[in-house]
Amino acid sequence: MNRRILEHPILGNLDDQYDVSFTFNNKVYEGCGNEPLAAALLANGVRTLRHHEESGSPRGIYCNIGHCYECRVTVNGQPAVRACLTPIEEGMVVESIGKLPTPVRDWRGEDE
Amino acid sequence: MSKVVIIGAGPAGLSAAITCAKKGLDVLVLDEFMKAGGRLLGQLYEEPDGSWWNGIHESTRLYNQAKDLGIQVKLNTPVNHIEKVDHEWVIYTEENTFYTNHLLLATGAAESPVPVPGWTLPGVMSVGAAQVMTNVHRVKPGERGVIIGVNVLSAAIAMELQLAGVEVACMTLPKMNKITSDATDPKKVLNSLLPVSHMAPSEFIKLGSKLMRNDFMKKLGVTFYPKKGVKMWNIPIQLRKAVIEIYGENQVEGVTIATITSDGEVIAGSEEKIPADFVCIAGGLYPLAELAGVAGCPFYLIEELGGYVPLHNERMETTLDGLYIAGNITGIEGAKVAATQGITAGLSIARNSGIIGLEKEIQESVRSIDHTRDRAHIQFHPNVKRGKRKVQEQWKAYYNG
Ligand SMILES: Cc1cc2nc3c(=O)[nH]c(=O)nc-3n(C[C@H](O)[C@H](O)[C@H](O)COP(=O)(O)OP(=O)(O)OC[C@H]3O[C@@H](n4cnc5c(N)ncnc54)[C@H](O)[C@@H]3O)c2cc1C
Ligand code: FES
Numbered sequence: 001m002n003r004r005i006l007e008h009p010i011l012g013n014l015d016d017q018y019d020v021s022f023t024f025n026n027k028v029y030e031g032c033g034n035e036p037l038a039a040a041l042l043a044n045g046v047r048t049l050r051h052h053e054e055s056g057s058p059r060g061i062y063c064n065i066g067h068c069y070e071c072r073v074t075v076n077g078q079p080a081v082r083a084c085l086t087p088i089e090e091g092m093v094v095e096s097i098g099k100l101p102t103p104v105r106d107w108r109g110e111d112e
Numbered sequence: 113m114s115k116v117v118i119i120g121a122g123p124a125g126l127s128a129a130i131t132c133a134k135k136g137l138d139v140l141v142l143d144e145f146m147k148a149g150g151r152l153l154g155q156l157y158e159e160p161d162g163s164w165w166n167g168i169h170e171s172t173r174l175y176n177q178a179k180d181l182g183i184q185v186k187l188n189t190p191v192n193h194i195e196k197v198d199h200e201w202v203i204y205t206e207e208n209t210f211y212t213n214h215l216l217l218a219t220g221a222a223e224s225p226v227p228v229p230g231w232t233l234p235g236v237m238s239v240g241a242a243q244v245m246t247n248v249h250r251v252k253p254g255e256r257g258v259i260i261g262v263n264v265l266s267a268a269i270a271m272e273l274q275l276a277g278v279e280v281a282c283m284t285l286p287k288m289n290k291i292t293s294d295a296t297d298p299k300k301v302l303n304s305l306l307p308v309s310h311m312a313p314s315e316f317i318k319l320g321s322k323l324m325r326n327d328f329m330k331k332l333g334v335t336f337y338p339k340k341g342v343k344m345w346n347i348p349i350q351l352r353k354a355v356i357e358i359y360g361e362n363q364v365e366g367v368t369i370a371t372i373t374s375d376g377e378v379i380a381g382s383e384e385k386i387p388a389d390f391v392c393i394a395g396g397l398y399p400l401a402e403l404a405g406v407a408g409c410p411f412y413l414i415e416e417l418g419g420y421v422p423l424h425n426e427r428m429e430t431t432l433d434g435l436y437i438a439g440n441i442t443g444i445e446g447a448k449v450a451a452t453q454g455i456t457a458g459l460s461i462a463r464n465s466g467i468i469g470l471e472k473e474i475q476e477s478v479r480s481i482d483h484t485r486d487r488a489h490i491q492f493h494p495n496v497k498r499g500k501r502k503v504q505e506q507w508k509a510y511y512n513g
Contacts, residue, residue: 003252005276010156010164014250034146039249047234047363058362060234064241065151066144066190067222067400070232084241087146087188 003043022092024073037083037094038064038071049073049083049096056099072097115140115184116461117203117212119191119403122150123447124439124454125218126174131458133181135467140210141183142203144190147248148175150220151440152447154243156272159489167247170447194403201434213434214461217403218454221418221440224395226261229357231393235364239269239394246276254390258367259283260355261394264492269392271345281388284350284369356383358391367391397444397492407435412506416499417443418492425507426478428457429464436461443499444492445485452481 006014018030024041031040038049038061048058049071062070064084071083074095083094116132118125121143129139147153149171157165178185193204194215201215223238230236235254237245239261242253256279259266270280342349350369356378357368371382398419405411409422409430421442424430428438438457439450456477463470485496493499 003254005246005250005252008250008276010166010275011168011247011250035249035251036146039245039251042245042253043251049234052232057232058234059232060363061237061241062225063223063238064244068225085144085146085188085190 003045020088020090022088022090022094024094025096031088033089034087037073037075037086037088037092039084040088041083051096051098053097053100114200114212114214115210116214116216116465117142117201117210118216118218119143119194119203120150120216120218120220120439120441121145121148121175121185121187122218122220122439122450123152123170123174124220124441124450124457125150125216126171126178127451127454128216128218128436128438128458128461129178129183129185129454130174130181131455132461133178133183135458135462135470137462137465137467139183140212141178141185142189142191142205142210143185143187146188147171148178148185148187151240152450154240154247154272155447156247156275157268157489165489167447174451191403194407196407196432196434199433214436214465215434216428216436216438216457216461217401217407217422217441218437218439218450218457219400219403219441220450221397221444222400224398226393226395228260228355228393230359230364230367231391233358233360233364234362235360235390236358237390237392239266239392242390242392243269243272246273246278252276252278253392254364254388255279256281256388257390257392258355258386258388259392259394260367261285261396262349263394263396264490265397266392266394267344268490269394270347274345274347280347281386282348282350283344284353284355284367353382353384359385364389364391397440399441399443401437401441404430404435404437404441407432409435409437410510412503414443414499414502416493416495416502419444421503423506423510424503426456426481426504427460427474428453429460431510434464442503443496445496446488446490446492449481449484449488452477452484456481 017032020033021030029044047060050059059070061084062068066082066085072080073083075081076093115138118129118141121141129141132139152167153171155167189205195202200211203210223240245251245253258281262283262285273280353369354372355367356370366385366387368383368385370378372378399421401422404422411420413420424437428436436457438453459474
């Protein structure tokens, strides 16, 4: 599925240049350099970026400008990176954060 | 002399940077986004004179001007914290720490969410998210969307989605209750949309012109159908219904709307499903002022400005020495007002850095903020001027009281 807006009556036309490939959950995707991960994945039809740490419910972008942290993923081993603010790079390894084995509530309780 | 540091490369931050550089100051601009321009990047509408306000062009113009003046713009750089240590502002980012005597916060605005059952499903996003996806990244947020919340911003973005070939199935008002009664009264809602009426591209107006009965509706691009409700730019607006749920297994598949009583109770059997692959939530904007908060600025809640704003004077100075604010962090308005506030902030910084003879220019720039506000094409809050007066009164009270 390709969701790119290549023609636009006011903003003009774009060339569809897939010049960067990266992996998301071990699958290879292609995107345009200097576009954020969230946009590259959505252009490939991927909406679910992670599963909630406690409930396991699927999550995608919400604000798309770095304010809500709903889009956090692991990039090259670094967790909690915002997919909407991170430009894709050649060979980038991106993974979803999934439901944690232990409910978050448990350790929070012990701390208090 | 240390570098002036500006956080935010939107119209306010870039205009301030350009002003400072023209006065001979060394400037560093930090922004967490991958492109310069801030929320200006996504803006697109037809001006009353028929020309187009193209946010990408405007942003590029400002950015190039900044580069030509030797301003250093560091993108992809979120600022995590600021504090004052020994008369200097310290700015912390993941990679570096910066120091300055003059720090401008031009961090803009954020969107208020409106929780609706199902709103965490992938495919639900803020209207601003859809705007940035469509106009900046040039990726469709989906094929067919529903917008929850009818206000100036969501109306403008509905139009932008249509321009990009994305279908807007309908716009709905938030669920009726005592608090939102104004937001659910059709006439009041339409009146509140007047500030965007002229943004309807002439093409849409032409399409609908046969159906429009009077000048008011023509201006707005709104038509009334007795049974179906209201249409704006050919998008149905549901005025007597509310979205009771966003449904979908693993991502958005549609919304359920229902007729509700004035108490917000669903009238049984009135539920209707509208298929969609994305949903936008439009809850309005508020100033993004966390950094001013951690710095220790006094704050005031001013509804006319969209929320809590840090105390500041007309010259964009805060009560803290060497800390300035400009743009939407001082109240929600359009990009042109933000830019003039940036110019004023830049002049204040130059003056406080020891450049003399700027008094007249500063006074003129303060007046030009008012002037730009008066001619603003888009107004988020009708009483913004009253809000601005309230801030000035608080400023006086702070120093005299
Ligand atoms: C989602 C959204 C959509 C909007 N759409 C419109 C529209 O269509 N029409 C209109 O007239 N107005 C719109 N506005 C209002 C808009 O904010 C103003 O028109 C104008 O862009 C404000 O300029 P500014 O310079 O104050 O802030 P902005 O343009 O918001 O720029 C602020 C910049 O600061 C950066 N930033 C924020 N915090 C940090 C941090 N901690 N570290 C590093 N960088 C940071 C951001 O990345 C951003 O680039 C919108 C606002 C939002 C939030
Ligand atoms: S979608 Fe909100 S931070 Fe990325």
